[in-house]
Amino acid sequence: MNKKKLAALLLGGVAMSAILPQNNTVNAAERLQTVVMTDGEVDDMDSFLRFLLYINDVDVRGIIYSSSMWHYKGDGKGTEFESNMKWVKEYHPGKHTDLRWCGTDWIKEYIEKYRSVYPKLVQHDKNYPTADKLQSLVKVGNIEFEGEMAKDTEGSLWIEKLLLEDSTEPIHFETWGGSNTFARALKSIEDKYKGTAEWQHIYDHVGKKAILYNIMDQDETYKKYIAINWPNIKVAFNKEQFASLAYIWNKVAPASQQPYFGGKWMKENILQGPIGGSYMTYGDGHKLAGDPQDVFGDMEKAKEIGFAKYDLISEGDSPSYLYLVNNGLRSAEDFSYGGWSGRLSPSAVADNVWEDNLASFDYNPELGKKDRFYSQTRWIKDLQNDFAARVAWTLKDYKEANHAPEVKIQEGLDLKVKQGQKITLHALGKDPDGDKISYKWYQYEEAGSYGAKVSLTAKESSVSFTVPQNISSGETIHIICEVTDSGEPPITRYARVILQAE
Template structure:
C-alpha cells in the first residue's frame, strides 16, 4: 500500500452507539465498521450544504467532533478592532486589511442538527446507527476562529481534537478540513508543546502520525505549509486541489452536459428541496430567495444574480467539501485502503516529495468518456449520477416509510477481492447481489484503467453478467495490477448503485 497506513483496514466495529435508538430489524443496512472522523468548517454556503448532506450519512461514520474554524474567506475578528491582512495572495488582493470577514457565526451547525433531530426517527426506519441530535450537539466545539490561520492559542475545538488524537483508541481519525487547517494545527502544536521535551515524545509522535489522516480541500490558510508539513511530516494527508471543483461553484464548466441534469434545479426541486422534511428545507440553491446573514457574497438566492450567472432556479450551488466524507463511505470501491484506487471521494497519487501526502492535480486524470479526453476532474465527476441518486434516496428517507423509499443493493464476491494470475491466464470473476426492496438488478463489470499499473485494456467477457472472465494480456508485466469493478444498480427510484473491486496482480 506504499506508505498508506495498514491501520485503515482496521476501522473499528461499532457494537453500540452512544445515544442511538435501538434499530428496527427490517432496516436496509446493518451497523458495520465505521471510520472515526472530525469535521472542521468555516461556514461558507457550500459548507452548509455539505453539512446537510453529511447529516444524512451520519450513520455511516463515527463522528467525533464538529469544529468551527476560520479560513482565508471567513474569520470572526478578535472584537478589539484589530486589522488583519490575509497571508494568501488572492484574498489579500481582494479584501486588504479587515477586522472581520464574512463570519457566519457559531450556531448554524446547532440549528441544522436541530432540523436533523426532527427527521432522525424517520431515517431510522431505513438504516441503523443514526446518532441522536443531542449526541451530535455535544460534539460541536468552537475552534480557532478569530483570524485566518490563527493558531497561537488553545481553544475548545483544538483541545477536543488533541484529546481525540491522544486517546487510547488506535483507529485512524480522519480530520476533514472544509476551511483552514489552523485549528488542527493548533491541536498538533499543543501536543508538541506538552510532550516534545519529555521521554514520551517519540512514542507520542509515532502515535499521532499513525492515527491522524487529514483530508483537506485546498489550502485555505497557510498553517499546513508553515507548521504541519515541517513539524509533522509523517502525518498522512489527502489533498484535493482540483477534483472537487465539479461539485463546487464552477461546476457548469467542469461537469459534462449529460451529467448536469443531476445538478439542475429540476433535480433538486423534485428530489431534494420540497416535501423532504425540515432538514432538506434548509439546503441552499440558486434563486431560492435566501441570504446568509453577514455574508454579502452569498448572492446566489437573488433571482437577478441567478439570471446574470446563467443559472436556473434551484440549481445546485456548491458542495466543495463533500468529497472529504464521500471518501469515507463504504460502497465497495475499497478507496479507504489506498487513495490511488479512486472512489466517491476522488483518486489521488503519492507525492514524489512527501510519501505521506496524496494529491490530485494535472498528473491525476481519468479518461472522460463524455468528452473523449483525459480529464483531471473526472476521477470525481465520474460518480456524480450515482452520488446524486444516493443523495435523493437519503432525502426521501427523511419523510417516507421503508416500503415507499429505495435502498441500495448489497453486493459481494464469490471469491477474494485480491487475486493473482500469470500472463496468458484466464481469470474468472463471480459476483452476487441482493436488494432489500426486491428490485431488479443490473450487473456491469468494467476496468478502472487508471487505478491499475497495467495501462492496457483487458477484454472482459459477458460484462453484463454476474459471472465473467478475462485473459491477462501478453503485454502485462509481472507485478502489474489490474482493477476490475463490479457495479450493481437497482431499478428502484431513484436507482441506487453499489460495487465490489477486484484487484488482480500479475504473477
C-alpha cells in the same frame, strides 16, 4: 469561496490461488472515524446537510467551527488582520477586523432539523446517532482570524484529546476551511511532549492515527507548520478536483451528468422536508446573515452568471467525506483507487501526501481525452441518486423507500494472478426491497498500475477475461462490478476486485 474566485483559480478458470484476507461483503458494517472542521460558507452548509444524511456511515468524533482565509470572526477588540494569501489579497485586499463570518449557531440549528427527522432515519439504519450525541460533538475552534493557532480553544483541545487516545484506529480530519484548529492541537501536543522521553512514541502515535483531508490550502498553517513539523501525517490535498461539485460545476461536469445538479432535478428530488428543504440553491431567495457575498439566492444574480432557479450552488467540501462511505469502491483504502471523492495520486515531491496531480486525471469519454475533473464527475449521477434516496428516508417509512443493493464477489476482492491466466468472476447481488438488479462490469484502468486496457466479456452477473501476457510482477488491474436496483431513485453499489500479478 465564491464562484468568481474559484473560476479564477481553476480554469486557465478462476484466480483463487492466493486470495488476500478481505471481507467479500462490500457493504460491511465498518464505520471510519471522522472529524469535520468548517468555516461556515454556503457550500459548507450544503455539504453539512448531505453529511447529516450519511452520518450513519461514519463514526463522527467531532464537528468543529474553524476559520479560513475567506471567513473569520475577529477578536471583538477591533484588531485588524491582513492576509498573506494570494487570493485574499486580490479579492479582499487590506486589513479587516472580521470577514464574512456566519456565526457559531448554524450547525446546531441544522442538527435540530436532523432531530425532527431522526425517527424516520433510524428506521432505515439504526447507526444514525441521536441529535443529542451530535450536539455534544459541536465545538468552537480557532475562529478569530485566518490561520490563528496561537492559543488553545475548545475545538483544538478536543482534537488533542482524540489524537492522544490510546486507540490507534485512524481518524479522518476533514478540512472544509483552514487547518489552523488541527494545527493548534498538534502544536499543543508538541509543546507538552517534545524533549521528553515520551515524545517519539507520541509523535509516531499521532502520525499513525491522523489522516488530514485538505480542500485547498485555506490558510498557511499546513504549509508553515504541519508539513514541516508533522511530515509523518498522511495528507490528501484536493486543490482543484473538488470544483467538480463546487461553484463552477457547470463548466467542468460532463453534459451527461449536469442534469443531476440542475434545478428541475434538485427541486424534484432534494429540496424536500426539514433537511432537503434547508439546502440552499441558486435563486431560492436565501441570504446568509454575516456574508455579504452570499448573493446566490438572488435570481437575477443567478441569471447573470448562467444558472437557473434551484440549480446546485456548491458542495466543494463533500469530497473530504464521500470516500468514507462504504459503497464498495474501497476508496478509503487508498486515495489512488478513486471513488465518490474523486481520485488522488501520490505526490512527486512529498512523502505521505496524495494530490490531484496529472496522475489523478481519468479519461473522459465525452471529451475523448484525460480530464482533471473526470475522476470526480464520473460519479455524479450515482452520488446524486443516492443523496435523493437519503432525503426520501427523512420523509418515508422503511417500506415506502428505496435502499441500496448489496453485492459480493464469489472469488474474493483481492486475487493473485499469473500472466495468461483465464479469469471468471461471479457477482452475487441482492436487494433488501426485492427490486430487480442490473449488473455492469468495467475496468478502472487509471486506478490499476498495469496501465492498459483488458478485454472483458460480461454476461450479467459474471465477467471473464485473460490476464495480459505483458503484465509485470506486482502490477495491478482493477475490475469494478456495478449493481443498480430498479427502485426510485435507483441506487448503485459496487464491488472492486484488485488483481495483482505474481
